[in-house]
Amino acid sequence: MRFIDLFAGLGGFHVGLANNGHKCVFACEIDSELRELYKFNYGIDPFDDVTKIDVTKIPNHEIICAGFPCQPFSLAGRKKGAECPKSGKLIEHVIRIADYHSPKFILLENVPNIVTIANGTFWKYLTNSFENIGYKIYHKIISPVDIGIPQNRKRIFVIGVRKDIDKGIFNWPKTTGLKTVNLSKILNKNNIHKNLESPKTNLLKHWQKLLDQLSISELRSTSIVAPEFGATYPHNFSKLPFAEMKKYKGAYGQSLTKCKSWKEIMQRMPNYTKKKNKIPDWLLKSALYTRELYTQNSDLCMEWSKTLEKKNNSWQILEWRGKFNDLNIYNHLVQFRASGIRILQANVAPSLISMTPTQIPIIPTETRYLSPYEAAKLQNLHKLKLLPHGTVKSFKALGNAVNAKIIEVITRNLNIDYGILR
Numbered sequence: 253m254r255f256i257d258l259f260a261g262l263g264g265f266h267v268g269l270a271n272n273g274h275k276c277v278f279a280c281e282i283d284s285e286l287r288e289l290y291k292f293n294y295g296i297d298p299f300d301d302v303t304k305i306d307v308t309k310i311p312n313h314e315i316i317c318a319g320f321p322c323q324p325f326s327l328a329g330r331k332k333g334a335e336c337p338k339s340g341k342l343i344e345h346v347i348r349i350a351d352y353h354s355p356k357f358i359l360l361e362n363v364p365n366i367v368t369i370a371n372g373t374f375w376k377y378l379t380n381s382f383e384n385i386g387y388k389i390y391h392k393i394i395s396p397v398d399i400g401i402p403q404n405r406k407r408i409f410v411i412g413v414r415k416d417i418d419k420g421i422f423n424w425p426k427t428t429g430l431k432t433v434n435l436s437k438i439l440n441k442n443n444i445h446k447n448l449e450s451p452k453t454n455l456l457k458h459w460q461k462l463l464d465q466l467s468i469s470e471l472r473s474t475s476i477v478a479p480e481f482g483a484t485y486p487h488n489f490s491k492l493p494f495a496e497m498k499k500y501k502g503a504y505g506q507s508l509t510k511c512k513s514w515k516e517i518m519q520r521m522p523n524y525t526k527k528k529n530k531i532p533d534w535l536l537k538s539a540l541y542t543r544e545l546y547t548q549n550s551d552l553c554m555e556w557s558k559t560l561e562k563k564n565n566s567w568q569i570l571e572w573r574g575k576f577n578d579l580n581i582y583n584h585l586v587q588f589r590a591s592g593i594r595i596l597q598a599n600v601a602p603s604l605i606s607m608t609p610t611q612i613p614i615i616p617t618e619t620r621y622l623s624p625y626e627a628a629k630l631q632n633l634h635k636l637k638l639l640p641h642g643t644v645k646s647f648k649a650l651g652n653a654v655n656a657k658i659i660e661v662i663t664r665n666l667n668i669d670y671g672i673l674r
């Protein structure tokens with residue numbers, strides 16, 4: 253079948269569909285570098301802005317693909333949904349093109365919360381709009397791990413089937429489950445990669461030293477919040493009188509007794525308390541757990557914190573999301589996130605996301621970051637002739653891309669299921 257690739261990016265839809273023998277006849281991408289790359293990789297020169305497309309100029313096709321921009325809908329985004337003036341309404345143009353051309357299938361991908369955003373009004377708008385122009389809409393949340401690829405990346409896949417060929421059911425691919433994936437199979441330190449900077453290497457060693465000496469054998473989805481070592485302040489001190497507050501100890505057990513103003517007190521408090529004069533709810537359980545750890549290991553924790561690098565707030569929190577009974581950082585993956593140093597299971601990579609290339613996963617045993625080629629493998633885009641220039645641009649585009657293997661698997665039986673002859 254012939255397809256058009258709207259919001260083409262790196263061409264995840266293109267690779268997936270081409271692997272099933274389908275042919276791209278038109279593409280559209282606003283980013284000029286990505287357009288150049290698309291031309292180089294696929295020999296098609298994409299149109300630029302979807303809002304400017306004259307539908308009559310688009311060649312006939314059987315499938316529309318559209319991975320419309322997801323920032324307005326992602327949890328990290330501003331949750332404005334379709335109200336977002338810039339990209340929230342781009343779906344209208346997919347509807348406009350589908351209305352004119354009536355292709356057999358519409359294939360969309362986005363973040364799962366497009367279903368719930370704005371109390372479901374965007375999702376209702378999307379499904380109603382396609383129903384009104386003659387499509388039956390099916391959707392399913394699929395992550396690469398579900399089909400044996402070691403990346404956690406839940407995305408919603410939406411397929412519109414033209415009502416005259418619809419069968420009342422869509423044949424989604426069978427999913428296999430997490431246990432079958434193994435990231436080590438795609439890792440290859442001989443690929444061009446960035447080494448981990450020495451302050452970060454030293455920091456990981458320092459945290460491991462603490463874990464080796466603590467009297468614990470497991471950590472269950474909790475964080476060690478180092479500034480809580482020695483702290484005694486009430487976890488919500490927003491209404492506490494100044495004189496009362498001075499009786500407590502702040503970050504790393506700093507005495508508040510001699511403070512002459514709230515300003516001086518706050519200089520001795522953990523950074524995460526500074527916004528609302530309390531430990532934020534998302535950190536409270538871990539902060540209390542850390543205080544408990546401290547009571548059992550106070551000398552050790554105090555000694556260890558003296559040499560902890562403190563100029564970076566997020567380096568003082570270890571977010572344990574790894575194996576609960578293996579407290580060796582080096583048997584895991586690591587991410588330096590704004591909230592803390594996150595330790596993750598080694599068999600599966602976290603979702604590659606576009607907005608923060610600083611979260612590129614780290615392989616601590618090899619003191620290096622995941623390479624763009626390895627990331628491309630996680631998106632099944634590693635056979636492209638060219639990726640964007642440089643690590644940051646590569647990760648941005650790969651983090652935006654749809655997983656090509658999922659598209660391949662979803663569309664594998666389209667011809668057979670709908671009796672479409674090639």
Ligand SMILES: C[S@@+](CC[C@H](N)C(=O)[O-])C[C@H]1O[C@@H](n2cnc3c(N)ncnc32)[C@H](O)[C@@H]1O
Nearest residue numbers: 259260261262263264281282301302319653654
């Ligand atoms: C979520 S990404 C889709 C990536 C693509 N599915 C892939 O596999 O790489 C959205 C893309 O839409 C592009 N875009 C944003 N606004 C656009 C517009 N008005 N017209 C065309 N493309 C646009 C962005 O540059 C970005 O590459």
